[in-house]
Amino acid sequence: MTIQERKTALVFGGARGIGAAAVRRLAKDGYDVAFTYVSRPDSAKSLMTEIEEGGRRAVSIQADSADAEAIRAAVAKTVDAFGLIDAIVVNAGILRLNTVEAVRLEELDLMIDVNIRGVFLSIQSAVPHMKDGGRVITIGSNTAERTGMAGTSVYQFSKAAVAAMVKGLALDLATRRITVNNIQPGPTNTDMNAGAIEMLSDRSPLKRVANPDEIAGMVSYLAGPDTSFMTGASLTIDGGWTL
Ligand SMILES: NC(=O)c1ccc[n+]([C@@H]2O[C@H](COP(=O)([O-])OP(=O)(O)OC[C@H]3O[C@@H](n4cnc5c(N)ncnc54)[C@H](OP(=O)(O)O)[C@@H]3O)[C@@H](O)[C@H]2O)c1
Structure with a gap:
């Protein structure tokens, strides 16, 4: 396979949980994968080793998704290592649970910075370095x-x-045939739900939470050739939770 034919992906927030499952799945699908982390250098290192032992190239980059410069630098490092990017997965996210009386300004700002602003900036930074027809x-x-x-x-x-x-971005990027789609998982077995798995399983119609690999399967589907006509969509995968 020539360098031009290699598929490349960048996962924001890839060292654990759903992001790590996406990194593993994309590598299995033939991608060289770069991924960011913020707090887990050990997990990032061992995942990088695992991917490389499986025969794909991997790059791990420390980058806080609340920091616009760090996001830009992560994209630049990915491009230095791999060249143009085929697919990005913007997974980094945080959950702080508090009712309205208790929400502190810092946690409000942090959730907005990582879960909204960081998502937009990650896409904005990566898009100029993506191949036409990318995901x-x-x-x-x-x-x-x-x-x-x-x-x-x-x-x-x-x-x-x-x-x-994703709806607006899908239209912005349609002329380049870059599709933009959003996966909406329900409760999934990751650190985000530590201590709550039993309660969440009980409340779920399927009486269990998702395995991160099941969410990664949808990442693979959206990155693959069968979804070239799907864009601006949000796909819910939650075992019937929202029905
Ligand atoms: N678990 C669920 O039930 C569930 C359901 C629906 C949606 N989601 C969404 O799925 C995504 C992944 O969540 P998860 O369940 O895998 O949770 P997790 O195990 O808590 O992992 C969170 C991920 O986000 C990264 N992250 C957090 N803050 C960041 C920051 N400031 N900058 C860069 N990366 C940051 C973490 O990096 P480090 O490892 O370096 O800390 C980690 O990769 C999130 O967007 C979450 O909202 C989760």
Whole structure:
């Protein structure tokens, strides 16, 4: 395979949870993968080694998605390593649960900075370095549609913003045949739900939460050739939670 034929991806927030599952799946699908992390250098290093041992190139980059310069630098490092990018997955996100009386200004700002502003800036920074016909995939949340739980208002509106954002971006990028789609997972077995898996499983129609690999399967689908006519869509994968 020549360098031009190699497929390349950049995952924002790829060292653990859903992002790490996406990194593994994209590597399995034949991508060289760069990914960012902010707090888990050890997880990032071991995932990089795992991907390289599997025969793909991997680059891990420390970059806070609340920091516009760090995002730009992460894209630049990816381009230095791989050249043009085929697919980006904007997965980095945070959840702070608090009812309206208790939400602190810092946590409001942080959720907006990472879950909304960081998503937009990641896409804006990467797009000039993407191939025409490339794929932009965001990780939103089924809470954009329905939460059913107190304490999630900020998280919920941040993810609703992502669902709205992909529609405008899809039109902006249509002339380059770059598709922009949003995955809306329901409760998934990651650190984000530590201590709540049993409660969430009980409340789910399928009586379990998702495995991160199931969300990564949808990343693979959206990155692949079968979705070239899908853009601006939000796809919910939540075991019937929002029905
Ligand atoms: N788990 C669920 O039930 C669920 C459901 C719906 C949607 N989601 C969404 O799925 C995405 C991944 O969540 P997860 O469940 O895998 O959660 P997680 O295990 O808590 O992982 C969070 C990910 O986001 C990264 N991240 C957090 N803050 C960041 C920042 N400031 N800059 C860069 N990266 C940052 C983390 O990087 P480090 O590892 O370096 O800290 C990590 O990769 C999030 O957008 C989340 O909102 C999750």
